[in-house]
Amino acid sequence: MIVTILLIAVGIVAAILMQNRLVQARAAVDAGFHGIEVQLKRRHDLVPSLVAAVKGAMAHETALIDRLMAAREAAMAAPPEPEAAAEAEEALTRSLRDFVAYAEDTPEVTATANIRDFQRSLEETEDQISAARRLYNGNVQRFNTLLDAIPFCWLARAMKLQPARYFTLSETEARAVQAVPDTRLT
Amino acid sequence: MSQRRYWDPFDGTITITPIETAKGGGIRLPVWLKRLPPLAIVGTMLWVLIAAVWADSFPVLPTICATLAFASLFLFEKLENTEGRRQARYVRLAQDNGWGFTDKLLERQVEFGRAIDGDGDWERRTRLQKSERMLKIEAQLPELTTLQVGAFMGALLDSEFWGPLPGQPDQPMWMAVGTTQMEAGMGSARTRRDGRGGQGGYGQLYTVVGAFQLGRDTGVRAAIAPESLFRKGPLDRDLKTESAEFNAAFRIAGRAISGGRSEREVEQEVLRILTPATQTSLLDLKAAHHKVGCVVEAEVLYFMVQDWLSGDNATEAALDRLLPEILGQFQVAQQSFRTYVE
Numbered sequence: 068m069i070v071t072i073l074l075i076a077v078g079i080v081a082a083i084l085m086q087n088r089l090v091q092a093r094a095a096v097d098a099g100f101h102g103i104e105v106q107l108k109r110r111h112d113l114v115p116s117l118v119a120a121v122k123g124a125m126a127h128e129t130a131l132i133d134r135l136m137a138a139r140e141a142a143m144a145a146p147p148e149p150e151a152a153a154e155a156e157e158a159l160t161r162s163l164r165d166f167v168a169y170a171e172d173t174p175e176v177t178a179t180a181n182i183r184d185f186q187r188s189l190e191e192t193e194d195q196i197s198a199a200r201r202l203y204n205g206n207v208q209r210f211n212t213l214l215d216a217i218p219f220c221w222l223a224r225a226m227k228l229q230p231a232r233y234f235t236l237s238e239t240e241a242r243a244v245q246a247v248p249d250t251r252l253t
Numbered sequence: 254m255s256q257r258r259y260w261d262p263f264d265g266t267i268t269i270t271p272i273e274t275a276k277g278g279g280i281r282l283p284v285w286l287k288r289l290p291p292l293a294i295v296g297t298m299l300w301v302l303i304a305a306v307w308a309d310s311f312p313v314l315p316t317i318c319a320t321l322a323f324a325s326l327f328l329f330e331k332l333e334n335t336e337g338r339r340q341a342r343y344v345r346l347a348q349d350n351g352w353g354f355t356d357k358l359l360e361r362q363v364e365f366g367r368a369i370d371g372d373g374d375w376e377r378r379t380r381l382q383k384s385e386r387m388l389k390i391e392a393q394l395p396e397l398t399t400l401q402v403g404a405f406m407g408a409l410l411d412s413e414f415w416g417p418l419p420g421q422p423d424q425p426m427w428m429a430v431g432t433t434q435m436e437a438g439m440g441s442a443r444t445r446r447d448g449r450g451g452q453g454g455y456g457q458l459y460t461v462v463g464a465f466q467l468g469r470d471t472g473v474r475a476a477i478a479p480e481s482l483f484r485k486g487p488l489d490r491d492l493k494t495e496s497a498e499f500n501a502a503f504r505i506a507g508r509a510i511s512g513g514r515s516e517r518e519v520e521q522e523v524l525r526i527l528t529p530a531t532q533t534s535l536l537d538l539k540a541a542h543h544k545v546g547c548v549v550e551a552e553v554l555y556f557m558v559q560d561w562l563s564g565d566n567a568t569e570a571a572l573d574r575l576l577p578e579i580l581g582q583f584q585v586a587q588q589s590f591r592t593y594v595e
Contacts (some may be wrong), residue, residue: 084486095497102495102529194589198529202496209497 099203257413277341279334350414376491453564
């Protein structure tokens with residue numbers, strides 16, 4: 068009788084510890100995603116300042132500005148999920164790259180605005196986003212490994228936990244990095 | 254030899270007489286021969302213990318053998334001129350990089366004391382004490398230099414360098430280095446391999462501690478030290494970042510340098526310093542070296558690396574190549590800290 072009670076007690080304690088570990092791993096995934104969101108928001112906040120700085124010199128080229136602002140709006144409105152956020156951010160990355168490439172090639176713009184400072188801030192933010200993505204993906208890997216490992220998988224099934232999704236660089240974004248910037252003005 | 258003045262993270266500025274010449278020379282002994290004394294010491298000490306327990310009389314023969322084993326260790330060091338060769342290498346390294354070098358400040362000091370002998374009489378004894386400079390370094394950087402149970406064995410430092418960072422003549426740096434022979438023949442498989450493909454029981458354990466200026470006063474002291482084996486689960490109560498990998502690898506602590514800041518504000522400041530880019534660069538360093546840690550104190554970034562070279566890799570030339578490499582890796586990491594403070 069005592070042995071049975073002890074075994075049940077040990078089982079309950081083990082289940083509690085495992086559940087706590089799963090919950091912690093899940094919380095780490097969420098924290099990692101918030102880390103990415105913080106860096107993405109930083110990039111969103113950079114765009115209006117960039118546009119304001121060059122608007123005077125680019126008064127006639129509204130198409131690029133409109134495209135950039137629309138991409139920013141879409142990125143800000145994207146639901147807080149890895150796939151949706153990644154897709155919207157890709158569009159913003161492309162627009163920003165096109166915008167900076169045009170600004171760099173246009174002497175009126177480089178003469179009136181400090182494009183290099185913005186570019187440096189943007190590059191730094193991109194680095195932070197990429198690092199935040201790596202940290203998030205590390206958390207996802209840990210969580211997903213726990214979900215596959217015995218005995219955690221039994222408990223995870225009971226808790227209805229789903230594997231977390233990686234925040235990855237999609238094929239389109241990877242291609243965009245290599246692509247020639249689109250600086251068409253219409 | 255003329256005196257020179259350098260930036261120093263512990264004293265503000267320091268005036269030293271850099272060592273500019275050193276006698277190299279010495280006999281190069283084969284590795285297998287150098288491995289014998291440590292193994293002989295362990296073996297003969299065990300023999301002494303066993304003989305002392307089993308025999309009724311004083312274990313004369315084992316004691317003589319143990320003494321000879323210790324004597325051979327010192328003899329080999331003298332024959333190899335270990336200290337002189339190290340000095341000569343560091344003088345070259347300092348000259349190549351425009352640094353000042355000395356090992357005088359970290360030299361252990363002989364201290365005279367009194368102790369009671371077996372008959373209850375007082376006798377005069379000497380013992381080696383850490384230098385004042387080493388005690389100062391340890392007092393300022395305990396996380397990176399002293400034994401942290403379950404996390405870090407402490408730093409063994411013997412030489413110091415001051416001067417500009419490679420490629421950044423306006424950026425002063427300080428670096429202390431310590432190397433020691435390591436015998437891991439009876440250790441685990443992990444300790445018999447290094448992270449660079451070297452394999453074998455003989456090795457060189459090295460510790461590098463350094464400091465750069467960040468360029469802005471952060472107002473806090475953030476310590477990112479190797480995580481202890483014993484701080485798991487509910488005992489793991491340090492500051493946490495968003496990365497589970499980083500939290501598992503490092504113990505994070507912070508405190509305000511001057512008053513007027515709440516604990517919450519200090520915590521936020523420390524977490525601001527640990528941007529994703531900073532965390533990933535520290536994780537990369539952790540992947541490349543056995544133990545890595547750093548401390549941001551006001552406007553200074555201190556770093557520490559401890560690792561070893563095993564087997565064929567454990568050469569003096571490999572160690573000399575490593576020092577600028579480690580410095581370069583921390584310069585990269587420094588950039589991510591600088592980005593935050595700018």
